[in-house]
Amino acid sequence: MADQFLSKTKLTADDLVTSGDRPVLERFQELRALLTDRAGPEVAALFAEPLLSRGNDTAAPSVSWYADAKSEPVPLSRLSPAEQSQVTAYLSDHLRPLRSLAEEPAHADLVWGALSTYGADDVMVVDGRPVIVNWGLLPGGGGANVSARMAHFDATLGRYLQAPVQPQPQPQAAPVASAPTFTPQPVETLMTPAPVRRISRLAWVPLLVLLLISGAVLFWLLQPGTRLFPKQDPVITEQSTLDAQRALNDELRGRAETLQAALDGAVCRADGVLILPNSQTPEGLLPPKQGEAFPQTAEAAPDALLPNTTDRILVEDPANPETPQSLLQMIEARTVLVLAGTANGLTAGSGFVVGPGLVVTNQHVLEGAAPGQLAVAGQAVGNPMQASVVKSAGPLADTGQDFALLEVPGLSAPAFTLLQGAGSLKLNNVIAAGYPGDVLEIDGDFAALQAGEAGAIPGLTVTDGIVNTEQQIGPETNVLMHSAALSSGNSGGPLVDMCGRVVGVNSFVRKGPLQNRGYALAIGDLMAFLAGTAAAPQVVDAPCQPVVRPFTAATSAPAKE
Structure with a gap:
């Protein structure tokens, strides 16, 4: 560089x-x-x-x-x-x-x-x-x-x-036919002059024959029933993506109406607690009686008007059930940076742990990777560890899938639980975790990692948003459209709900006239891909009821006399 x-x-x-x-x-x-x-x-x-x-x-x-x-x-x-x-x-x-x-x-x-x-x-x-x-x-x-x-x-x-080169004297010759040049000037003004050769008319015969043959082949291909490729429905249709955008518009209008209704009906109590018309605080908590402090922890609604920050949401640590950890800590321990060495240099994407020594990412993150040039790194891994591809499916436009399963010998990071429930996730708060390229390009640790400093590990980036809609965009392709900000490099990273379960695999972004919208491939599609592999992630279907450490828990308790 x-x-x-x-x-x-x-x-x-x-x-x-x-x-x-x-x-x-x-x-x-x-x-x-x-x-x-x-x-x-x-x-x-x-x-x-x-x-x-x-x-x-x-x-x-x-x-x-x-x-x-x-x-x-x-x-x-x-x-x-x-x-x-x-x-x-x-x-x-x-x-x-x-x-x-x-x-x-x-x-x-x-x-x-x-x-x-x-x-x-x-x-x-x-x-x-x-x-x-x-x-x-x-x-x-x-x-x-x-x-x-x-x-x-x-x-x-x-x-x-456009400054002409002084031509050298040339013998009189017939004009030379040439391909289009950069400027309307003769070829001699752009290149060092060379002796002009006469071209016989017979020299054009092979080219004319080739053009006639090409024209005949093109005419045959354009005839009804003649196709270069077998006729089939596209995996992802323009109509399906248009339907997704319309569904998004409907969701945004509904969201705006919900916010306006909450604003119109909100009441601020004398003790400073803001209560919405649904009798909850904006972060989805039931308020205590006036004058009493919030409890140290409380269950929050998964579709709260305002999402809770990841450091205040508590999730159970399977390795230590007695000591809950924050949602941020849990995500950091299971999300990885995926590095692929290609002919054009080092490329970066994201991934997450689904089993002992097994990582899921997108197939397009690995595209062009040279043999033996795959590794994972991050806070969940430490120094970069060599990885190999167990299974892959893609590209998305051709197959409707964009998954890859990596084996990382020696990786001891814990695995995510996956959520595959029957209920809708619309309006549920979610977190996108990964290593976006626009952050890595100015990250000093990533620059040091590229320079060969194995211990330089860039920090994980998390963004929050809500699930706008769930959409089927192909025969076997289901996605969650969400508002958590994504960019190149987030590909393959997890989309996590407020209980720490992965609800989708962030895979692509579609640019709209006013904003970009992120898409995550659904867990059902991921489970179909993982079938027949050694990956056996824990899958749950229970709705999320996040446990939150209220912001006022440490400040609103009555002072001791």
């Missing part, structure tokens, strides 16, 4: 230019390797290293840009005319090799994506050399608009290639 921070850019997900169904920014290592091999390290160094944050409910997506440099970055536009001329000449000379790479089908999408920039101060100068930021992006949500890239390039990076 480069160490010199250059700038940070806020964006929308639609601004990301994609290549091979992935944002070009996520293929930075591949781009750098290609340019180093084909054009040299100086050309590869033109493109700043991106650190992409997908954003969450409170923060917009953004990209932080870094470079290997010592001096502070300065936008090219702020240099003197003489300095600008020198840097522009360097940039023009070193961008020129990308033209030939962009004409190769195997690399065209990646190179064109890298040459797509926002357009405002995209060139920074550090250590006297130019570095391009904001690449892999098109403004105004134009990332998916392939046709707009050429015109946008001409107005941005293309202007550095």
